[in-house]
Amino acid sequence: MSGSSKYQPTSPVGKWFHERLPIVAFVKDHAMDFPTPKNLNYWWTFGGILAVMLVVQIITGIVLVMHYTPHVDFAFNSVEQIMRDVNYGWLIRYMHMNGASMFFIAVYIHMFRGMYFGSYKAPREVLWMIGVIIYLVMMATAFMGYVLPWGQMSFWGAKVITNLFSAIPFVGDFVTTWLWGGYSVDNPTLNRFFSLHYLLPFVLAGLVILHIWALHVPGNNNPTGIAVKGPQDTVPFHPYYTMKDGFAIVVFLIFYALFVFYGPNYMGDAVNYVPANPLSTPAHIKPEWYYLPFYAILRSIPDKLFGVIAMFSSILILLALPWLDTSRVRSGNYRPIFKGFFWVFVIVCIALGFIGSKPPEGSYVLWGRILTAYYFIHFIVILPLLGLLETPKPLPASISDDVLAKAKLA
Amino acid sequence: MKKFATFLIAATALFGGVAMAEEGPTPAKGISFSFEGPFGTFDRAQLQRGYKVYKEVCANCHSMKLLSFRNLADKGGPSFTEAQVKSLAATFKVQDGPNTKGEMFERAGLPSDRFPSPYPNAEAATAANGAMPPDLSLITKAREGWHGTFNQLWNGIGGPQYVYSVLTGYETPPADIAKEKPEGKYYNPYFQAGHWISMPPPLSDGQVTFDDGAPNKVDDMAKDVAAFLAWTAEPKMEERKQTGFEVLIYLAILAGLMYFVKKKVWAGVAH
Amino acid sequence: MVATGAVAGVGAALVAWPFISQMNPDAAVLALATIEVDLASVPEGQEITLKWRGNPLFVRHRTKKEIEAAKSVPIADLKDPDARNANLKSGDQATDVNRVVGGKEQFLVMMGVCTHLGCVPDANSSLKEFAVLEGSIKTGGWFCPCHGSQYDTAGRIRKGPAPENLAVPPYKYLSDTKIVVG
Known part of the structure; x- marks a missing residue:
């Protein structure tokens, strides 16, 4: 976002300062004029x-x-x-x-x-x-x-x-x-x-x-x-x-x-x-609620080292997400199948959190394992395949076109 | 939005299904107190009675380390007068020192003193009672009367109800587990750590005589002391709710204003 | 150029070390070494929990039944076959006698620190939780409340995520009823 700034200092003091530290221009460009x-x-x-x-x-x-x-x-x-x-x-x-x-x-x-x-x-x-x-x-x-x-x-x-x-x-x-x-x-x-x-x-x-x-x-x-x-x-x-x-x-x-x-x-x-x-x-x-899904993943694997590896991987896998998702279409609005899987994934994360809050007994253990498996499958199998198999909906020509079309519908 | 609703229904169904299968300790008795709800306040007279029960019964074994006598006169609490607090404090003996000769000495309590503990340390307390009587300052925030994500959201954790239920919950053990009775323990289905509690039933009808002539059955005294312990755990509750009400009104007005400004700014732009 | 860079690099590494090493246990922590325990004060079938190096230390006076139960377990059934006894060499088999001192089998001295993630296993857990274990372990042992690891009456890991038997700290008998730990 370089290019010419719209900020033109008018006062001599403003000009003097701008030549030495163009911070006012910087703030104006990035916090005010930034095209969004x-x-x-x-x-x-x-x-x-x-x-x-x-x-x-x-x-x-x-x-x-x-x-x-x-x-x-x-x-x-x-x-x-x-x-x-x-x-x-x-x-x-x-x-x-x-x-x-x-x-x-x-x-x-x-x-x-x-x-x-x-x-x-x-x-x-x-x-x-x-x-x-x-x-x-x-x-x-x-x-x-x-x-x-x-x-x-x-x-x-x-x-x-x-x-x-x-x-x-x-x-x-x-x-x-x-x-x-x-x-x-x-x-x-x-x-x-x-x-x-x-x-x-x-x-x-x-x-x-x-x-x-x-x-x-x-x-x-x-x-x-x-x-x-x-x-x-x-x-x-x-x-x-x-x-x-x-x-x-x-x-x-x-x-x-x-x-x-x-x-x-x-x-x-x-x-x-x-x-x-x-x-x-x-x-x-149990940890605070915001760690619970990861805690559930840790506990669902009955081996100490692999449990820890799974827990850290579940977060670090997010770093690879840009390359795991093979679809060229960005927005889920135009990906009918992805949309469904996305919400399933959200529910799986919440359900993992729920399992994490429960003692490691009975059916919670089995559910924890199923959900943990799904969590990783979502990233490693579903997202890469979906990009190849899914037919996206036609994209609008531009943001303005889309906005106008929606305005007409309304 | 419709999708979001479907999602919520699905999530609730999933949770509901799993939550059904849950079982835990006997939930506390669902009695209600004056301090519940967004506008609930403490009942001063009840707190004063609760203090009396605490002092004459609980304080023999349980400490209350986080409280000072001066707190008894605080706004939003039992509201004893300054003079009352002075004489209440004076009924306790407090160790002070060293004096100029380097010796510790005992003197009458002052409003600025902390509530003295019945035992010098945890080991002495455990040795005398067979188990450690927990400090009561925070007990209603440290114990859950019932569980469940949504249940606790609407009804709180039921800490005061837990205290009330334990105090009134002594029973003859069912025949099948009566023979497991450990030495020196009592059966109480509400007690969190298993059904066997080391504390003997602490209250009996008419044990404490209230100055205001209020009823003093076990049930009444348990309720009063539970309310008192709710205050000791959260002494700023009334101030918190009052401030919250003002803050929310302010934020609601600000949100309204922001909404119209935002609407006006965006009026000319299709988006 | 390269040589200068190398010298600078070595210097940086040397400076970094004190800043890393300061986080290791300090001299005062290291000095908290030994405690003496009077075994006569532990009645049969019960245990006491002491604090050693900031961690709970279990001293259990085992019943005959508990010792028999531990002895009857074949080594092949153990998840961790190593005795994990600081008084023996590593690799010694986790037989019951290797977890205690021969002739003093009734006294089991070990750390009350679950080898999974460090919680304190509970000896007084309700028997319901132990019932899932088959065979001898029903009669006692320890259950970790955090992630459900189960230890038998010799403190050996039998079920759950914990990888190792509960550690036996270095200790020796000073007299017939007195030990020193550490």
């Missing part, structure tokens, strides 16, 4: 929502650090002191706690939107891959944050997840000891998780900048999946999408506020209000 397809629907507003959630998490997080004590003897009580004694501490802590869940709700919608509309396909592969990395860093950040209150689920979640690394052949035990700084999850572990939990959101912010940079090279995908043909297909980002995103953000904040104020502990686990006890594992340990 005019047919983006509300599923496209989740990028903006995610940016807001990242900022909310960073601000509430920095404030919480002013009151939190990262030590095994004080962490639990310092969080409770925030809840009880710090002015508005309960609000800030509940915002941060539920903000993590909201962040993941938004990121999952954002990812499924990308999958449905083929936003990962050429020329947006790098954009998609940076997104997958952002998702991985988010998961690491949320995991370390969950350990900080030092409740029972914090402790045992940390123990189970760090133990995953002990599955690495030969060096596994050294790696886990190194991660823990001891022979178990203990004070050194809490301290380093705190340090990294503070650092990683800023890494995320940097990755988000790369993500937007990679987005602004080819420009946005859109519901038709066909490329922008000219200025008639686009509108400037401001005011069109600043207002549309703004509206969606406020609606999302209402949803967020409902949880913060009327169900602040719904997303969490009751056991985490019991202080950590290294000598007793709670009866049903």
Whole structure:
């Protein structure tokens, strides 16, 4: 998106500054004038929502650090002191706690939107891959944050997840000891998780900048999946999408506020209000809801090493998605068979999450295995074959054509 | 949109099907409290009675480490007066020190003191009771009375109901498991960790006399103390709901305004 | 050029090491080495859980029935045939006697850390969960609540995702009823 900027400084000071640091032109080009397809629907507003959630998490997080004590003897009580004694501490802590869940709700919608509309396909592969990395860093950040209150689920979640690394052949035990700084999850572990939990959101912010940079090279995908043909297909980002995103953000904040104020502990686990006890594992340990599908995959394989490999592959396979999907048509709107498989895949992911929340007994084990198998089949078999076998519907000539045709129908 | 609806129906059917097959511990008794729902508030008199039950019964074995006496006068709580809190606190002995000679000494409690614990450490508490009596500060947030994704979304986790159910749930064990009775344990189907609980039935009719003359059957005292423990676990609940109501009204107005601005901006563009 | 680059590279690697190594257990953690256990305080058929190196340590006084059950299992039936006993050499067979000290078979001393993902297996699990195991293990053993691994009365993995038998830490008898662990 280089080319000539529309920004022309008029004042001498503006001119002087522009010649030395053209940041005003940069912001104007990328945040205001950026040509954006005019047919983006509300599923496209989740990028903006995610940016807001990242900022909310960073601000509430920095404030919480002013009151939190990262030590095994004080962490639990310092969080409770925030809840009880710090002015508005309960609000800030509940915002941060539920903000993590909201962040993941938004990121999952954002990812499924990308999958449905083929936003990962050429020329947006790098954009998609940076997104997958952002998702991985988010998961690491949320995991370390969950350990900080030092409740029972914090402790045992940390123990189970760090133990995953002990599955690495030969060096596994050294790696886990190194991660823990001891022979178990203990004070050194809490301290380093705190340090990294503070650092990683800023890494995320940097990755988000790369993500937007990679987005602004080819420009946005859109519901038709066909490329922008000219200025008639686009509108400037401001005011069109600043207002549309703004509206969606406020609606999302209402949803967020409902949880913060009327169900602040719904997303969490009751056991985490019991202080950590290294000598007793709670009866049903399970991770936060946003990890559950992957946890189900881990458990569905009765071998430690292969379970861990399957779990990591289920995320890393997303990096290969641009090449696994062989169809040349981007948008699912024009792929009648893909559309069906897409929704089946969404249901499979939700069902895996449900299985992950259940104890590993009885029919849950069998269902977990079937769904895990399907998860991988979707990527490795269905998507490559579908691109070759499916006859897509005819594509409109341009975004404008499509918009006009729809306007006529309405 | 139609597709989304189909998807939702399919997902619900799938979950419903699996959820049916579930079984767990006996769900807590579904009694209702004044503090439920988006506008529910604590019943001050009930919290004051609950405090009395806590102090005269529970506090003999259970600690309440996260609370200070001053909290009893906080807004949104039992609302004892400052003077009442002072005299309540003074009924406890608190260890302080060291004094100028380097010795620890005992003095009467002050409003700024934390509730003293009945045992010096967890080991002493376990040794005296056969099992560790849990700290009660957060008990209604740490125990689930019932389960189910949607059930908990509408009805909460049932923490206060759990406390009430355990307190009122002592039964004679069914004949087939009566012979498994472990030494020094009691049968209570509501107890989370298996049906055998180390705590003897703590309440008996008329045990605590309330200043306001409220009924003091086991059932009433259990309800009052469950409400008190709901407050100790979430002392800012009233402030939270009140603030939430204001925030939601503000956000609703802002959303409305944003919607019309967005509509106006897009009015001239087919999209 | 190449030589300079190589020297710079070596320097960078040398500088990186302290920053990696600082995460390993520090001197104070390493010093938390040994505990003494009085076995006379453990009644038959029960176990105590102690903390050693931040992890739970099980000391179980096994009944005759439990020992018999463990002895009756053929080595070929074991998922992990290695004794996993720090007092023996690696590769020794996981016979019942190799999991304890000969002549003191009633005392089983081992880490209460599931070799799958580190949860504490539960000896007092309801028998219902154990009933799925065939043969001798019905009479006792340990069940991990996290992912359903099941260990027999000698702490050997019999079912579930855990790859290894529960580890036996280094320990020795100081007297007839006293051991030192670590």
